[in-house]
Amino acid sequence: MHFKQPEILYFLFLLIVPILVHLFQLRRFKKEYFTNVRFLKALSIQTRKSSKIKKWLLLTCRILLLTCIILAFAQPFFESKDSKNASNEMYIVLDNSFSMQAKGKKGELLKRAIQELLEETPENANFSLLTNTDNYWNTDIKTIRGELQNLKYSATPFQLDNIIAKIKAHKSAFKKDIVVITDAVGLNQNQLKNIDTENIPYFIIPKAEQKNNVAIDSVFIRQTLDDFYELSINTTNYSSDFKPVPVALYNQNKLIAKTIINFKNKKETINFTIPKQTFHGYVSIEDNYLAYDNRLFFSISKIKKTNIISIGAPEKNNFLSRIYTDDEFNYSSFTLSTLDYNSIDKQDAIVLNELDEIPQALQTTLKAFVNKGGNLIIIPSETGSIPNLNALLNQFGATQFQSLESNEKLITKINFSHPLFAGVFENKTNNFQYPKTKKDFAISTTSPAVLNFEDQSPFLIGLRNAVSSVYVFSAPINILNSNFQQSPLIVPVFYKMALSKLNNGINANTIGNNSSYIVSVLLSKDEILTVKNSEEQFIPVQQLLNNKVQLFFNDYPEKAGNYTIYDSKKAIENISFNYPRTESNLDQVNESILSDYKTSDSISTIFDKLQTNRSDNQIWKWFIIFALLFLALEMAIIKFVK
Numbered sequence: 125m126h127f128k129q130p131e132i133l134y135f136l137f138l139l140i141v142p143i144l145v146h147l148f149q150l151r152r153f154k155k156e157y158f159t160n161v162r163f164l165k166a167l168s169i170q171t172r173k174s175s176k177i178k179k180w181l182l183l184t185c186r187i188l189l190l191t192c193i194i195l196a197f198a199q200p201f202f203e204s205k206d207s208k209n210a211s212n213e214m215y216i217v218l219d220n221s222f223s224m225q226a227k228g229k230k231g232e233l234l235k236r237a238i239q240e241l242l243e244e245t246p247e248n249a250n251f252s253l254l255t256n257t258d259n260y261w262n263t264d265i266k267t268i269r270g271e272l273q274n275l276k277y278s279a280t281p282f283q284l285d286n287i288i289a290k291i292k293a294h295k296s297a298f299k300k301d302i303v304v305i306t307d308a309v310g311l312n313q314n315q316l317k318n319i320d321t322e323n324i325p326y327f328i329i330p331k332a333e334q335k336n337n338v339a340i341d342s343v344f345i346r347q348t349l350d351d352f353y354e355l356s357i358n359t360t361n362y363s364s365d366f367k368p369v370p371v372a373l374y375n376q377n378k379l380i381a382k383t384i385i386n387f388k389n390k391k392e393t394i395n396f397t398i399p400k401q402t403f404h405g406y407v408s409i410e411d412n413y414l415a416y417d418n419r420l421f422f423s424i425s426k427i428k429k430t431n432i433i434s435i436g437a438p439e440k441n442n443f444l445s446r447i448y449t450d451d452e453f454n455y456s457s458f459t460l461s462t463l464d465y466n467s468i469d470k471q472d473a474i475v476l477n478e479l480d481e482i483p484q485a486l487q488t489t490l491k492a493f494v495n496k497g498g499n500l501i502i503i504p505s506e507t508g509s510i511p512n513l514n515a516l517l518n519q520f521g522a523t524q525f526q527s528l529e530s531n532e533k534l535i536t537k538i539n540f541s542h543p544l545f546a547g548v549f550e551n552k553t554n555n556f557q558y559p560k561t562k563k564d565f566a567i568s569t570t571s572p573a574v575l576n577f578e579d580q581s582p583f584l585i586g587l588r589n590a591v592s593s594v595y596v597f598s599a600p601i602n603i604l605n606s607n608f609q610q611s612p613l614i615v616p617v618f619y620k621m622a623l624s625k626l627n628n629g630i631n632a633n634t635i636g637n638n639s640s641y642i643v644s645v646l647l648s649k650d651e652i653l654t655v656k657n658s659e660e661q662f663i664p665v666q667q668l669l670n671n672k673v674q675l676f677f678n679d680y681p682e683k684a685g686n687y688t689i690y691d692s693k694k695a696i697e698n699i700s701f702n703y704p705r706t707e708s709n710l711d712q713v714n715e716s717i718l719s720d721y722k723t724s725d726s727i728s729t730i731f732d733k734l735q736t737n738r739s740d741n742q743i744w745k746w747f748i749i750f751a752l753l754f755l756a757l758e759m760a761i762i763k764f765v766k
Contacts, residue, residue, distance in 0.1 A: 132198040139187055146183045178765045185758040192751035196744045212301045214251035215291050216241070216727075217325070219306035220275055221256055221282040222416040223707035226307065226332035233330040237305050237727075238272050241265070244728035252294070254287050256280040261294065277416065279635045279703045280679070282306055284315040291323075299323065303730055307332065308713045310706065316717060326730050327723045332710055336363030339417035339708035340409055345424075345629045346395060353424065355396045355630075357407050361387045362709050373398070375405040385409070402426050404686050404698045417708045421686050421700040422632035428644070429454050431470055432622050435463055436477030436503075440602050443609045444475060447618045460486075468493050469670050473622040478505035478600050482516055491519045496669035497591040497642045501621050504565055506600050520594045521587045526566040534558040535583050535608070537576035544574050544586055544595075544620050559611035564599035575613070584617070590640050591674055595621050633677070633701050635684065641675045643689055645696050655680075655699065657687045677701075 218241075224234035245251075245265040253260040253268060256278040260268050284304065291300060302325035319325065338361050346356040357371065366387035373381040373396050381396050396407075403424035411418060431454045434441045441457040448455035458464075460479060468474065468489055476482065476490075494500050500520075504513060510525045517523050536558050538545070558578075566581070573582035574595070587594040601608045608614055633641065643653065653673055654663055660683055665676040681687065684703045689696045724730050 129198045132194060135194045135197075136191065138194075139190055142183060142186045142190070146179060178761060181761050181765065182758060185754045185761065189751050189754040189758065192747040192754065196747035196751065199744045200747070212299045213296055214249065215300055215302045216251055216253045217284070217287050217291075217302065217304040217306070218253060218255050218275075219282040219304075220278050221280070221309070221707050222277050222414060222703065223282075223307055223309035223710060224330075225277060225414050225416060226337075226710055227334060228330055228332055233307055233332060234275070234277065237328075237330060238275060240727050242269060242272060244726070244731065246731060249731070252291075254290060256282055256287075259290065279682070279684070281310060281704070281706045284311060285318050288318055288325075292320075302326070303328065303727065305330070305727070307710075308715060308718070309710060310712050311717070312714070313717050316721075324721060327718050327721050328725070328727060328730070329715065329718070329723065334413065335710040336365060336411075337413040337417070337708055337710055338362070338369050338409060338411045339414070339705055340407060340420040341391075341705055343407060343420055343422050343630060343632060349400070351400050352397050353400055353403075355398060357394050357396070357420070358391065359385060359394065359409070360391050360708065362390075362711065370410045372408050373405070374408065375403050377405065380405075400427075402698070404700075406686070406700075414708060414710075416684075416703050417705055419684070420632065420702055421684055422630050422702075423686065423698040423700045424630055425697060427452070430472045430622055432456075432473040432475070433458055433467070433471055434475040434477050435460060436475070436479060440477050441475075443614070444477075444618070447615055448622065453622065465489055468498075469496070471498060473499040473501065475501040475503070477503045478508070478602065480505050480508045481512055487516045487519070490516065494520065494589070494592050494594060497672050497674065499592050499621060499623075500594045501618075502594065502596045503601060504597060504599070506563060506605065510565075517596065520589075521569075521571060523567065523569040523571060523585060523587060523596060525598075526568060528563055528565050530563050532560055532562050533564060533577040533579065533581075533583075534560045535575055535611075535613075536578045537573075537580070538613075539572060539574050539576070542572060542574050542586060543588070544593075544617070557611070559606065559608040559613065561599040561601075561606040561608070563605055567596070567598045574617070591642055591669070593621070631699055633699065634704050635677075635681065635701050636679050636704060638676070638678060641677070641699065642669070643673045643675060643697055644671065645673055645691060646671045647673055647691065651691065653696065654690045655687050656690065657685055659683060659685070660687075 218234075218237065220234055224232070224237075226233055228236060230236045242265065247265060250262060250264055252262060253272075255275065257280050258271075258275075260271065284306070288302070291302060300323045302323055304325045305328045308327075308329050338359060341358040341360055343355060343357050345353050347354040355373075359369075359371075361369075369385045369387070371383055371385050371394060372379055375398075380398065383394065383396075385392055385394050401424075403422070405423075406419050406421040408419045429452060430448075432448055433456045434444050435458050437459065438457060445455060445457070460483075463486075465485070471493070474490065474493065490500060502513075502516070504525065506528065510527075514524050517525070561577075561583070564577070564581075564583070567585065569582065569585055571585050571587050573584065574586050575582070575584040577583055581598070583598055585596045585598070587596065599606060603609055633639070645653070647653070647668060649668070652663060653666055653675065654661060655675075655677075656662070660681050662680045664680060665678065667674045667676075675689075681701055684701050686698065686700050688698055724733075
């Protein structure tokens, strides 16, 4: 037992006072007997004995009464079993990712968690609240009531390790109690490895009653016809109950097509045919589960002709004019002697077709051209200078030409996962007429191959950076050395290599993807581009690239939708943003990884448990009760004991 005011115990010495008074009253007197009272002798002896018992009882009651009063003022208590952590700071981690839209027994998981925090958190409790995107340090429930009530779902996935790192970095002289409220969707062992033994969190895992969900994953142009686009929409059904799902297509918020997806497999693709015009809208499905992945926003810009030139002998460039037709390309062919260097900056792609020598001035110009968003296609010459060619390649990566080999090889392998072939092939196939080459250069590279020979050596390599690509063939493709020009592969390969990021069909960016976007516009140094729609406006990080601007969006915008890029008040181009689909699968929960951690069913249970374990057992009230009982007992003795 401990005392908050131990100095009060010195008053126990005052208990000697009633004892002294009592002893004074019990002192012996000499007795004289008178004749007329002698007959009372026996009665006097009996009365004296009764009086002594009464006085001893009163003394005991009074001593106990005073003792209880003194002890009560000293405030005795029994120390709690977890008293050493009574000064801990509270940190509440609240997952507001989109998977918390799922419905539990009492509604959406996030809204129910917020309601419980508002109702069950003690008003005098000081804590810090951290969500996927926001931090509220050293606050209380009254202060952040409005913020909690207006808390929105975040496109940022729940990363517990990042939030724990923030808590650790928040300097404090006290230990920390951490309460994590999450549905554990996507939570893995790596996110738990940085949790130290001193600050083991409590986990509250609200559970969804229904884990079915249907999501729109992506959209792409499956086929481009003369007057129409054929769109393909990829969807995923995260359930075992494949019910039909309505799907609709909107352009400028106007319904233009509607159908139903009948799921036979987990993944299904549905096609729409739309006019070959600009598009700025979304595709939408209707289900009763997560709402955030039911829309996918995308834009199709007005078709811009791609500017492309080839540099090489005219007879070797003839096949390019049949691929780069006037309806989609502004194509020109030059020899090295007739090339106008000033026209290079205006191009989207350049083909170096079997040049024996690449001048240093052209190498320098091509490096600047690639850095500013242009695509470069390099076809080596059988008689070209290898050191000269390698000097150019050194500027773009670790790819080098080696010796020329005179062995006939078949081109047998297509890298279907390479971005160059995105949307080109409906199905993977290995059954096609293999093109071949008679001579090729051995190449050392760390970049992925687009096409491979039968011996797994590369035939076509793609060197990609943030804004452009450099494609390198390992062999000349003239008709004397190869039949690649007669292969069906040549059209999609050269067609896709010429397309820059300015004109790649559908625009459907992902928020937080950190990829860049290039806009074809000429700005002065003081001008900036703004991205906005009716609800949100922001200025992205931007870099001038001559007649182009490279935009970096980072974590903007905050809300998915259709946006427009503006130069001052002039609309430049439409652009669309979508939430990442990382939260769509509600079965991504592995509760076994939390077996070593403390879990609870509600925040009120945790607060009650912490208060019970860390609150001292105050017993001064009991001494007040005992004092009153002894006072009552004293009054009873005085009244009833003779």
